[in-house]
Amino acid sequence: MIALQQTKEINTTSIIDSVKSDYCGAIDVFIGTVRDNLVGKKVTKLFFEAYETMAVSELQKIADTVKEKYKADKVSIVHAIGDCEVGEIAVVIAVSTPHRKASFEACEYAIDTLKDTVPIWKREYFEDGSHWVFSHP
Template sequence: MVTLTSEPIDVSTALNYLQSDQAGAIDLFLGVVRDNTQERPVDRLEYEAYDRMAISEMQKIADEAQRQWPILRYAIIHRKGTLQIGEMAVLIGVATAHRADAFDACRYIIDTIKKTVPIWKKEVFTSGEEWVNAHP
């Protein structure tokens, strides 16, 4: 499961998808919009993506994770559009037989997405706005 969406992320649906009789571990990372960055109050975030390329790149990351760890199932869901404080921006889920693999694969997936996938985040403050995580 690899997707971009403008709709709220449904954790229950992702968790149900990840469950497997062979899985002894399911690791979920939930990235949530917080109310500040570097001690500046944040009003909201705005995400933009080059959809087709972003999905393709996220799939490549998932494929590489499967080469490195014995992943049974994975879910990568990223929001786009305007998100308010407290809303979920990204869900990464990994199901494996053992917890260490689930933790390591989940961390690899989110860290690599933040470095390489064409999804851009604008932080909107009371006193202005700033694009962050813009990839070269």
């Protein structure tokens, strides 16, 4: 499952279920949530915008690389777009591999690569204003 999702609630159970495999003994899941602070400032929400066609393509490339590099059987990546309130899930990555170490490493690779290469932009909202974060391409 590779997707951008505009709904408020990302269903983590369905994402985990999508990577279950009798071949694999490990499933690792990364869940990124909206925290309430950044460098001493109170965060009120985040807004995510994406170049959707390219973002989905880049997410698929990450999944394909994870399958090859970490011998993952299944990979799911779902990222929210639109408004995300404090405490809500912004991204979920799930990976199944035959052994645990590869699953942990694959999830870390996937989130780090997503942040570096996928055209998803984030606007952070604070009590006194907002700004765009330009750490993405």
